[in-house]
Amino acid sequence: MANSLFEEKLNSGEFLVTTEVGPPKGADIDEMVHHVDLLKDRVDAINVTDGQSSVMRFPSLGGCLLVKERGGEPIFQMTCRDRNRIALQADLLMAYSRGITNVLCLTGDSVDVGDTKEAKPVFDLDSVQLLKMIKTMESGMDIAGNELKGTPKFCIGASVHPEADFIEPQLIKFDKKVAAGAQFLQTQGIFNLASLRRFMQYASQFDVRILAGIIVLSSAGMARYMNKNVPGIMVPQSMIDELAGVEKGKGLQKGIEIAAEFIRTIKEENLCHGVHIMAVGNENIVPEILEAAQLVKVRRRTGKRSV
Amino acid sequence: MIVAEQKNLEEIMRMIAPYERVMILGCGTCMTVCNAGGERETSFLHGALRLAQSKSGEGTHSFSEYTVKRQCDYEFLEVLDDKIDDVDTILSLGCGIGVQAIAERFPDTPVLPGVNTAFMGMAKEWGIWDERCAACGECRLEETGGICPITRCTKGILNGPCAGTKNGKCEANTDMDCAWILIYNRLERLQQLEKMRRYYPPRNFLAVARPKRVITKANTEAGENNG
Ligand code: SF4
Numbered sequence: 001m002a003n004s005l006f007e008e009k010l011n012s013g014e015f016l017v018t019t020e021v022g023p024p025k026g027a028d029i030d031e032m033v034h035h036v037d038l039l040k041d042r043v044d045a046i047n048v049t050d051g052q053s054s055v056m057r058f059p060s061l062g063g064c065l066l067v068k069e070r071g072g073e074p075i076f077q078m079t080c081r082d083r084n085r086i087a088l089q090a091d092l093l094m095a096y097s098r099g100i101t102n103v104l105c106l107t108g109d110s111v112d113v114g115d116t117k118e119a120k121p122v123f124d125l126d127s128v129q130l131l132k133m134i135k136t137m138e139s140g141m142d143i144a145g146n147e148l149k150g151t152p153k154f155c156i157g158a159s160v161h162p163e164a165d166f167i168e169p170q171l172i173k174f175d176k177k178v179a180a181g182a183q184f185l186q187t188q189g190i191f192n193l194a195s196l197r198r199f200m201q202y203a204s205q206f207d208v209r210i211l212a213g214i215i216v217l218s219s220a221g222m223a224r225y226m227n228k229n230v231p232g233i234m235v236p237q238s239m240i241d242e243l244a245g246v247e248k249g250k251g252l253q254k255g256i257e258i259a260a261e262f263i264r265t266i267k268e269e270n271l272c273h274g275v276h277i278m279a280v281g282n283e284n285i286v287p288e289i290l291e292a293a294q295l296v297k298v299r300r301r302t303g304k305r306s307v
Numbered sequence: 308m309i310v311a312e313q314k315n316l317e318e319i320m321r322m323i324a325p326y327e328r329v330m331i332l333g334c335g336t337c338m339t340v341c342n343a344g345g346e347r348e349t350s351f352l353h354g355a356l357r358l359a360q361s362k363s364g365e366g367t368h369s370f371s372e373y374t375v376k377r378q379c380d381y382e383f384l385e386v387l388d389d390k391i392d393d394v395d396t397i398l399s400l401g402c403g404i405g406v407q408a409i410a411e412r413f414p415d416t417p418v419l420p421g422v423n424t425a426f427m428g429m430a431k432e433w434g435i436w437d438e439r440c441a442a443c444g445e446c447r448l449e450e451t452g453g454i455c456p457i458t459r460c461t462k463g464i465l466n467g468p469c470a471g472t473k474n475g476k477c478e479a480n481t482d483m484d485c486a487w488i489l490i491y492n493r494l495e496r497l498q499q500l501e502k503m504r505r506y507y508p509p510r511n512f513l514a515v516a517r518p519k520r521v522i523t524k525a526n527t528e529a530g531e532n533n534g
Contacts, residue, residue, distance in 0.1 A: 085509060107469045110461050110479035126464035129509045143509070161470050169491040172503055173467035179506065188470060231473040 004101040005073050006045045007155035010184055010209045015267050016274030017295055018075065018186065018211055019286050020047035021067075023058035032063060033070070035283040040072030042287055042296070045102060047075040047186070047276070054081065054114025061091055064100045075157070076100050079108025084124035085133065085143050092137060096152035104157045104186065105130040105177075127158055128173070131180035157184040160210075161232035162199035163192065171202065178206045186276040188232040189215030191239060193265060200272050209273040212266055216279045216289065217255035220244035256285055260292030267295070308429065309337040309402045310436045311422040313348060316355055319398065322419045323356075323368060326396040331356070331421070332387075332409070333374030334401035341436055343422045344400025346374040352400070352421070378405025384412045391416055426458075444514035450502050452493035457510075459486035465507040467491075 002008035021035045048063035064074035111121040133143045140151040158177040164170045190212050217223050220243040223235040246254045263275050279286050323329050331349050339345025353372045360366040377383045378401030396417045399406045403424040410418050426438035441458040457463045461479040468487035471478025475488045494500050
């Protein structure tokens with residue numbers, strides 16, 4: 001029996017759509033509530049980011065609770081940046097008890113890239129060890145080998161960078177994540193179908209679901225900036241030219257078109273098991289992308305959970 | 308070796324302010340090699356402090372300087388026995404270990420740290436020092452091609468590179484090589500990539516529980532008490 005509605009869908013073989021919301025920098029959650037309400041019935045699950053880019057924010061677990069309250073299916077992004085193994089396990093127990101059972105296991109960004117650079121970086125575990133630890137908890141024990149009163153069950157995932165500039169070491173890491181129990185992988189934003197095809201050729205030997213990361217570009221400048229600064233991102237020149245060619249103020253529209261087209265092709269060619277749309281800061285446009293990609297469907301909201 | 312950087316003059320002057328007779332104490336070992344507090348730096352600092360005092364017209368410090376072979380060893384501190392009563396403080400240019408050795412050896416004399424001890428490492432080229440060892444207590448260099456991920460990866464992770472590596476550099480500092488790319492390349496060269504494919508469990512932080520103590524066999528005869 002599935003540990004979450006999302007897990008059920010992962011196993012169903014249907015083309016999946018996930019997206020993400022970033023919690024606010026502050027106590028005002030109105031905008032996040034708005035985004036969750038807008039997206040919850042349009043996608044299969046919503047990731048809630050965990051202090052993305054090492055910026056101090058409202059917590060991922062809190063955001064997941066909110067998604068749950070509003071009737072959506074949350075994916076709890078958990079990084080190892082701020083919590084040691086004791087705190088991570090405690091949060092996992094809390095999550096499970098509130099029906100938050102999809103966990104995306106990440107190492108987390110370096111503290112130095114964020115807005116609180118002087119904080120102590122934790123990294124007691126890495127992403128692979130976090131996956132393993134969850135598996136251990138599912139066997140009824142904590143990481144130190146002590147028995148748990150009540151065993152949590154999760155659906156666990158991780159991330160992968162198919163367009164990393166040096167792919168071999170990343171593939172070794174990918175193998176380890178799968179071996180550690182990852183059931184699904186959401187990729188870093190991907191822009192080249194060829195690299196997705198190549199990666200899927202490799203990944204298809206494993207029993208794991210891959211959701212291609214879709215980042216919505218809003219201008220040629222943004223694309224160039226990401227190419228230069230964001231690891232694992234390679235926007236092709238042809239896409240940059242396309243964005244550069246449009247009138248001022250129409251960039252985002254073009255970006256939506258590009259993303260929708262990309263998603264359509266992935267689906268038509270059955271390249272992978274779904275997409276993960278990252279509209280960083282532009283969550284409002286996700287419905288438009290889905291429409292343009294002809295992915296509008298009424299999604300099931302209730303499912304069986306083996307609690 | 309241990310690498311440090313001398314504190315700036317302002318901070319040093321703030322520290323010595325309450326004391327009249329200041330002995331600037333260099334260290335002839337690591338601090339000499341990394342140019343933070345050897346005989347030469349001790350004498351430079353001595354000159355700089357004198358100059359600063361005469362320029363400001365304030366301050367009535369009297370300075371002396373001395374460099375011992377090694378500050379982190381009682382044996383080499385003995386030479387100070389007949390000088391210690393003539394000073395109000397020791398401004399140590401030894402590493403943090405040297406400073407504490409002095410504090411233990413001369414319980415009645417305040418000791419001030421003149422350098423910021425940075426790490427254990429080596430010279431990359433003249434004047435550029437890089438960290439190499441974090442003293443984690445469980446050396447795993449055999450598994451990682453002789454390159455330490457605990458020290459040289461910002462996150463100290465054990466199962467391969469994070470997603471932040473780009474052009475072989477680290478996301479936290481693009482001047483620094485990504486440790487895991489170095490490890491991959493080295494293991495590939497040695498035809499030992501299977502070592503990277505292995506799963507490594509979380510570190511055992513009991514091995515670095517602070518403070519640590521190592522007891523060598525030679526020193527564990529019955530009745531021996533190092534406390
Ligand atoms: S980029 Fe490399 S060195 Fe930097 S944190 Fe990631 S794995 Fe470690």
